[in-house]
Structure formats: structure tokens, C-alpha cells
Amino acid sequence: MTEEAEDVLAIAGRWVAEGETVALATVVETWGSSPRPPGSRLAITASGRLAGSVSGGCIEGAVADVAREVMATGVPQLLSFGVTNECAWEVGLACGGTVTVFVEKLA
Amino acid sequence: MRRALFEALQAERAAKRPVLLATRLADGAQALIADSGVHGDAVPEAIVAAAHQALRDDAARVVEHAGERWFLHPHNPPLRLIIVGAVHIAQGLATMAPPLGFAVTVIDPRRFFATAERFPGVTLDDRWPDEAMAALAPDRRSAVVTLTHDPKLDDPALDAALRTEAFYIGALGSRRTHAARLARLAALGHAPETLARIRGPVGLAIEAVTAAEIALAILAEIVGVRRGAALVARPLAEAAA
Structure with a gap:
């Protein structure tokens, strides 16, 4: 697993303590040259705060949309994304990849 | 993730105990798996076994069992x-290593060097290296680097490190210094293949000059060894020379 300078879980815990509604998105599977390995996390609040990442920035917006839904319903979702060549190029990759992300509410 | 489970996960991490979060991807059923047992939702035995393997491998992965897919997410200590x-x-090492995921301890019984002013926020251990190393007990997630140039300090530390599973052992010093050091350690009973674990001269060969550059070279080599990079492979003959 990767070690992260930014402790996403600790930040998420602080946000919860502040009264925020928080969702966690976690990379569970990757194929091809996905930018972030399994276990990479993104924490997001209903108010729009972000910590960590699940890609090089390609899919965070789409994950955030789903996270809002998950925060409202409390029901986790499993998402699959193809990382486009164009976006993969932006994060320094020569070819695309696919990534599966699990999104859950921190209840 | 339920609050109680989240808090238990954070408590295990704070206590620096290995713990794994298992999630059934179909419905989000979750449990923590540790040496102390399974806490949370029911988890099949096969998944518990796979979880312990994932912790040993330090690799997050999806495992399928009885038609159910589980995400196994290890959280090992730093x-x-x-x-x-x-x-x-x-x-330089103490400054650069934490963002790379390392908890740093500096051993030096010489109080003149090991001051909080020189090492703000760093764990300092003023015991003699043999004593400190016995207490710290490096494991296979530990790297050991000796920098004193003083055999009285470096040798006992290297002697102790070679008896552990430390994934990286490096010693600062020229080729000549290193050859003399290996001869002394051999006299302590270490076999050539054991001595070949010591990286000396330490660090990737990037023509480092300043203290910060040498620290960078050492950390680059540590990361390379941990990740199995071809760049850090050394011929055994050279390593043991």
C-alpha cells in the first residue's frame, strides 16, 4: 500500500467532529496505467471540502457527484471509470486505464 | 463506514497495530481484521485468511469468495x-522522510549532536546503538542507516541490524572505510552474503555533494529497494567487496 503524507482518514475524522457530513471514496481495483493504486482515498464533505485523491484529477468531479447522493441516501455505491487517454496524458501516463471506486458515507 | 468501526480503525492505527478493513462490495458490509480477531460484520474464514496475507503483503486487493467480492484494505503501521x-x-533525512511515509528515530548518545533544536519534532534516542537497536527492534518495514563514521557507534548498530529483517541497511563511508567495516563485522561472525545486505557507499549514485543531496540519494535508494527498482540492484561482488 502507499504511504500518504496526508492522512485522509484523520482529516475525515476531524470533519465529522466539526459536524460535517462526510463520504469516503476508495480505489479498490485498477487496470492498465491508473494513476492511483488500490487503497487510495478521497474524503469529501456535503459542503464541498476535499482531501486526498482517487485519480490524478480525472474522475474526482464525477465521484463527488455520486458522493453527494451517497451522503443523502446512506447507501454505498461501486463506480467504474475508464481513464481517457487525454486525461491519463495530463497526469503523465502514456495510455489509459480503468479504475473501480467504492463510495460510502462515514455514518 | 459506521462510526464505531471508523473509531476502532483509527484507534488501531494510533496504536501502530496492523489492521485491515474488509468491505463486501455488493452491500458495504464491513469488518476490521487484526491479530486480536474480527470486529464488525461476519466475515468468511477464507476472507480472514486472505486478509492476513494482504497485511503481510501490505497490498490492498479485491478477493472473491463464494460469489462475493471483498475489498481488503490493509493499514500497516508507518x-x-x-x-x-x-x-x-x-x-536532511529527518525532514524528507516523513512525507515518504517514514516515522524517523535518530539514535545518538552524544547529546551535543542530538538536540531538539537540530531535530525539531523528531524522536531522539540517546542510548548506545546496541541498546537502542535492541529496544527499537527493526522489522521488515524498517530501514537502518548509519552515519557517524565512528566504528564505536556504527558497528554495533550494523551488527544488530544484520540480525533483523530490516528491508534496508545502509552505511555512510567511502569504499575503503566500508571495506574495513565489513572486515570488522565479518570478525563478529557475519557471513559474506549477510554483509552484502549493507549498502555502502550508501545512496543512489547521483553525485550528491551537500548534506541534503546525500539525504536525497539515501532516501531514493530506500524507496527503490522497497519498490524493487532495477536501478538499485547491485552486483553481489561489488556489494560484498
Whole structure:
């Protein structure tokens, strides 16, 4: 697993303590040259705060949309994304990849 | 993730105990798996066994069992970097290593060097290296680097490190210094293949000059060894020379 300078879980815990509604998105599977390995996390609040990442920035917006839904319903979702060549190029990759992300509410 | 489970996960991490979060991807059923047992939702035995393997491998993965897919997410304690010698290069290492995921301890019984002013926020250990190393007990998630140039300090640390599973052992010093050091360690009973674990001269060959550059070279080599990079492979003959 990767070690992260930014402790996403600790930040998420602080946000919860502040009264925020928080969702966690976690990379569970990757194929091809996905930018972030399994276990990479993104924490997001209903108010729009972000910590960590699940890609090089390609899919965070789409994950955030789903996270809002998950925060409202409390029901986790499993998402699959193809990382486009164009976006993969932006994060320094020569070819695309696919990534599966699990999104859950921190209840 | 339920609050109670989240808090239990954070408590295990704070206590620096290995713990794994298992999630059934179909419905989000979750449990923590640790040496102490399974806490949370029911988890099949096969998944518990796979979880312990994932913790040993330190790799997050999806495992399928009885038609159900589980995400196994290990949370191991931080990597450790144990530095012997509170010298200038150690200051660079202590600054650069934490963002790379290492908890740093600097061993130096010489109080003149090992001061909080020179190492703000760093764990300092003023015991003699043999004693400190016995207490710190490096494991296979630990790197050990000796920097003092003083055989009285470096040798006992290396002698101890070679008896552990530390994934990286490096010793500062020229080729000549290193050859003399290996001869002394051999006299302590270490076999050539054991001595070949010591990386000396330490660090990737990037023509480092300043203390910070040498620290960078050492950390680059540590990351390379941990990740199995071809760049850090050394011929055994050279390593043992």
C-alpha cells in the first residue's frame, strides 16, 4: 500500500467532529496505467471540502457527484471509470486505464 | 463506514497495530481484521485468511469468495527509518522522510549532536546503538542507516541490524572505510552474503555533494529497494567487496 503524507482518514475524522457530513471514496481495483493504486482515498464533505485523491484529477468531479447522493441516501455505491487517454496524458501516463471506486458515507 | 468501526480503525492505527478493513462490495458490509480477531460484520474464514496475507503483503486487493467480492484494505503501521548519528545528513533525512511515509528515530548518545533544536519534532534516542537497536527492534518495514563514521557507534548498530529483517541497511563511508567495516563485522561472525545486505557507499549514485543531496540519494535508494527498482540492484561482488 502507499504511504500518504496526508492522512485522509484523520482529516475525515476531524470533519465529522466539526459536524460535517462526510463520504469516503476508495480505489479498490485498477487496470492498465491508473494513476492511483488500490487503497487510495478521497474524503469529501456535503459542503464541498476535499482531501486526498482517487485519480490524478480525472474522475474526482464525477465521484463527488455520486458522493453527494451517497451522503443523502446512506447507501454505498461501486463506480467504474475508464481513464481517457487525454486525461491519463495530463497526469503523465502514456495510455489509459480503468479504475473501480467504492463510495460510502462515514455514518 | 459506521462510526464505531471508523473509531476502532483509527484507534488501531494510533496504536501502530496492523489492521485491515474488509468491505463486501455488493452491500458495504464491513469488518476490521487484526491479530486480536474480527470486529464488525461476519466475515468468511477464507476472507480472514486472505486478509492476513494482504497485511503481510501490505497490498490492498479485491478477493472473491463464494460469489462475493471483498475489498481488503490493509493499514500497516508507518515504515520506520532508524538513523544512527545525529549529524547534518540526518537532519536532511529527518525532514524528507516523513512525507515518504517514514516515522524517523535518530539514535545518538552524544547529546551535543542530538538536540531538539537540530531535530525539531523528531524522536531522539540517546542510548548506545546496541541498546537502542535492541529496544527499537527493526522489522521488515524498517530501514537502518548509519552515519557517524565512528566504528564505536556504527558497528554495533550494523551488527544488530544484520540480525533483523530490516528491508534496508545502509552505511555512510567511502569504499575503503566500508571495506574495513565489513572486515570488522565479518570478525563478529557475519557471513559474506549477510554483509552484502549493507549498502555502502550508501545512496543512489547521483553525485550528491551537500548534506541534503546525500539525504536525497539515501532516501531514493530506500524507496527503490522497497519498490524493487532495477536501478538499485547491485552486483553481489561489488556489494560484498
